[in-house]
Structures are given as C-alpha cells and as structure tokens.
Amino acid sequence: MASTGRAVTADLDHAATTRLRPEARAAMEPFLDDRYGNPSGAHALGRDAVRALDEARERIASLLGCAPGDVVVTSGGTEADNHAVTGGLPARPGVPVCGATEHHAVLDVVRVLGGRTVAVDALGRLDRDGLAAVLDDVTGSGVEVGVVSVMLANNELGTINDLRAVADVVDRHAPGVPVHTDAVQAAPWLDLRVHAAPASMVSISAHKFGGPKGVGVLVVRSGTTLRPLLHGGGQERNRRSGTVNVAGVVGLAAALEATVRDRDELSIRTAARRDRLARGLSARVDGLRETVVVDGDRSHLLPNLCHLMIDGVDPEALLFLIDDGGVRASSASSCASGAVERSQVVDALAATGVAVDGAALRLSLGWDTTDDEIDLALDVIPAAVARIRAHADTVDVRG
Numbered sequence: 001m002a003s004t005g006r007a008v009t010a011d012l013d014h015a016a017t018t019r020l021r022p023e024a025r026a027a028m029e030p031f032l033d034d035r036y037g038n039p040s041g042a043h044a045l046g047r048d049a050v051r052a053l054d055e056a057r058e059r060i061a062s063l064l065g066c067a068p069g070d071v072v073v074t075s076g077g078t079e080a081d082n083h084a085v086t087g088g089l090p091a092r093p094g095v096p097v098c099g100a101t102e103h104h105a106v107l108d109v110v111r112v113l114g115g116r117t118v119a120v121d122a123l124g125r126l127d128r129d130g131l132a133a134v135l136d137d138v139t140g141s142g143v144e145v146g147v148v149s150v151m152l153a154n155n156e157l158g159t160i161n162d163l164r165a166v167a168d169v170v171d172r173h174a175p176g177v178p179v180h181t182d183a184v185q186a187a188p189w190l191d192l193r194v195h196a197a198p199a200s201m202v203s204i205s206a207h208k209f210g211g212p213k214g215v216g217v218l219v220v221r222s223g224t225t226l227r228p229l230l231h232g233g234g235q236e237r238n239r240r241s242g243t244v245n246v247a248g249v250v251g252l253a254a255a256l257e258a259t260v261r262d263r264d265e266l267s268i269r270t271a272a273r274r275d276r277l278a279r280g281l282s283a284r285v286d287g288l289r290e291t292v293v294v295d296g297d298r299s300h301l302l303p304n305l306c307h308l309m310i311d312g313v314d315p316e317a318l319l320f321l322i323d324d325g326g327v328r329a330s331s332a333s334s335c336a337s338g339a340v341e342r343s344q345v346v347d348a349l350a351a352t353g354v355a356v357d358g359a360a361l362r363l364s365l366g367w368d369t370t371d372d373e374i375d376l377a378l379d380v381i382p383a384a385v386a387r388i389r390a391h392a393d394t395v396d397v398r399g
C-alpha cells in the first residue's frame with residue numbers, strides 16, 4: 001500500500017492475520033454471487049464449481065511445487081496440522097515427534113497422542129542432535145515413530161528451520177517416517193517449492209498471506225499414507241469430507257499467486273523496514289533486546305518478524321498502551337485465546353539459557369505495511385514503555 005502521510009494506526013500483527021489482497025477479493029466475488037454451485041452437484045452450476053476448483057488446485061500445486069492431486073483443501077492451518085500429525089482416524093500408529101516451539105495445532109496434538117518433543121537452540125532452531133537422540137530412543141524401545149513434524153518458520157520468532165537437514169536426520173535415524181512441516185508462517189515469505197520440498201506433508205493457511213480466513217491446504221505428496229480426519233461425503237478424493245469452500249480456495253489461489261509474484265521485492269523492502277524498526281527501538285528503549293538476534297545477524301529469520309524482550313515492563317500493560325496509541329502487536333501467539341502468558345516458544349528459549357524476563361513483544365510486518373506505520377511504532381512503543389516504567393509503583397496504568 002502506498003505511503004499516505006502520517007499513519008494513525010500501525011498493524012504490526014500480520015503473523016496473526018492479514019488484510020485480504022484485492023486479487024483474492026476479485027477472484028472470490030463471482031463465487032459468492034452467481035457461481036455459488038456445490039462441486040458435488042450434477043448440473044451445470046456444479047460443473048462450473050468443479051472447473052473453478054480444478055483450476056485453483058492446479059495453480060496452487062504449481063506454486064507449492066506439488067502435483068494437483070497432492071492438494072487437500074482444509075478449513076485452515078489448524079485442521080491441516082491436526083490431520084498431518086494424527087494421520088487421520090484412527091490415529092496413525094507410532095509415536096509422533098515435534099519441535100518444542102511448534103504451534104499448538106501441532107504441539108497439543110503430539111501431547112494428546114503421547115508423543116515426544118525436541119528442544120531448540122538459543123536462536124529457536126530445532127536441535128537436530130536432539131532429534132536424532134529422540135528418534136533413537138523411541139525406535140530403540142521397540143516402538144515406531146509415527147511422524148516427525150517440524151515447522152518451516154516459527155510464528156513468534158520467525159526462525160527458519162532447514163528442512164533438508166531435518167529430513168536427513170529422519171532418514172538416518174527413522175527411515176521411512178513421514179516428515180510434516182507447518183509452513184503457515186513461511187508461506188508468505190519463502191519459496192515452498194524449495195524450502196518445503198523435503199517434507200512429505202505441508203500445511204498452509206490462506207489468511208496469513210492475503211487470502212480469506214477458514215481455508216488452507218495440506219499438501220500430501222504421493223506415497224504418503226494418510227487416512228481421513230473428517231468422514232462423510234468423500235470429497236477431496238476421500239481424504240477430507242465436507243463441501244469444499246470454493247470461493248475460499250479460489251481466493252487462496254489468487255492470494256498465493258500475488259504473494260509469489262511480489263515475494264522477492266517485498267521481502268527485501270520488508271526486511272529493511274523490520275531492521276529499521278528493530279534498530280530504532282533498541283536505540284530508544286533501555287533494556288530492550290532482540291530475542292534471537294546476535295550481533296545484528298537476522299539471516300536466520302523471516303523478513304517480517306521482530307521478537308523483542310523488554311525489561312521491567314508488564315506485557316499486558318504494554319499491549320494495552322500501544323494499542324491505545326494505534327499500534328497493534330502481540331505478546332504470545334495470538335491464538336492463545338487472547339491471554340498474555342508466557343508461550344511455549346519463550347519457555348523453550350528459556351530452557352537454553354536465553355534471558356526471558358520482562359515483556360515479550362512480537363512485531364510482525366505484512367504485504368501492506370508502510371514506512372509510516374514503522375514511524376508510528378517507533379514513537380508509540382518507547383513512549384508506552386517510559387509511561388509504564390514511570391508508573392511502575394502504581395497498580396493499574398490503564399486507569
């Protein structure tokens with residue numbers, strides 16, 4: 001979006017969700033209107049929906065580097081993750097294994113199924129020696145490993161995992177076990193045809209890259225065994241029953257196409273804005289540090305993510321005050337029911353010895369972020385921190 005002068009609000013919570021891209025809105029509109037057919041319908045309107053779905057599926061497949069038949073439409077990232085980790089109903093035999101900083105859509109499923117988690121290093125990257133040890137431990141006890149799920153990029157820190165190296169560890173220590181990656185946060189910024197290629201299952205969610213909410217994809221590459229999670233009408237070649245959200249899939253395809261078209265240039269601009277924001281806040285606020293950045297090196301991060309720790313500040317008060325100043329951000333993962341509590345990601349970093357006292361603040365930029373929004377954040381956040389610290393002895397800064 002073009003610069004429009006002094007911004008009155010700044011959305012720095014794009015990792016939570018993004019504005020619909022105009023391309024997605026335009027592509028969806030006919031399917032919210034005259035072209036409302038059910039693809040299962042045995043008439044012209046139904047056939048029209050099938051054609052639209054097939055065409056969207058082909059475009060999505062070519063943008064993700066898979067075959068059209070590998071694309072399973074879901075209701076979003078959460079369902080795609082649940083499906084991949086469980087393996088469908090009844091749950092896949094074997095112990096599921098995942099990283100300790102996975103989104104709850106993976107982590108909680110692994111826990112429910114009695115699985116194992118693997119630590120991360122101080123930058124938030126999966127500890128691959130730790131993965132090897134967990135795989136050896138499980139297989140050594142005579143039990144199968146069911147799946148290994150490692151996110152391509154973390155939703156709080158922006159840390160990118162090297163999936164090729166992860167898949168190599170799995171090949172050596174648990175050959176034949178499927179690797180799943182939650183690429184929900186990576187999809188707007190990384191070429192999944194390359195970065196997600198080593199995974200046999202890949203989750204994405206449209207609303208993180210300018211598509212509509214409530215629609216996503218689980219890529220299931222051929223040769224990967226997956227039973228359905230939802231049973232019913234047998235849609236999606238029997239892998240996911242339920243009437244397909246045609247408008248949503250068409251919108252997802254259009255948003256993904258626009259994302260891939262703009263990605264190289266947008267990534268450079270976004271990283272420059274993010275760096276200016278991070279450096280500016282570090283210079284203006286004492287006791288503020290970038291949580292997983294050492295010596296200014298951000299090369300292991302998505303270009304849009306900035307995770308900060310701020311000493312001597314209550315996270316809830318900080319979010320409240322900056323929101324009051326027009327800046328939207330988040331502390332823990334926004335999916336944690338709005339509660340501001342220490343996340344599993346920060347806990348996993350704490351286990352490596354990273355200092356995690358104070359308020360965690362996640363600032364995430366998106367496809368429509370402007371320089372003016374960065375300027376506003378550079379004014380509002382230091383002022384909010386100063387106000388909280390000045391009132392440290394009063395009970396409620398919100399009064």
Ligand code: PLP
Nearest residue numbers: 076077078103105155184185205
């Ligand atoms: N995985 C990651 C890494 C996410 O960031 C999110 C959303 O915050 C999800 C999964 C869930 O996706 P959805 O909101 O489409 O269910």
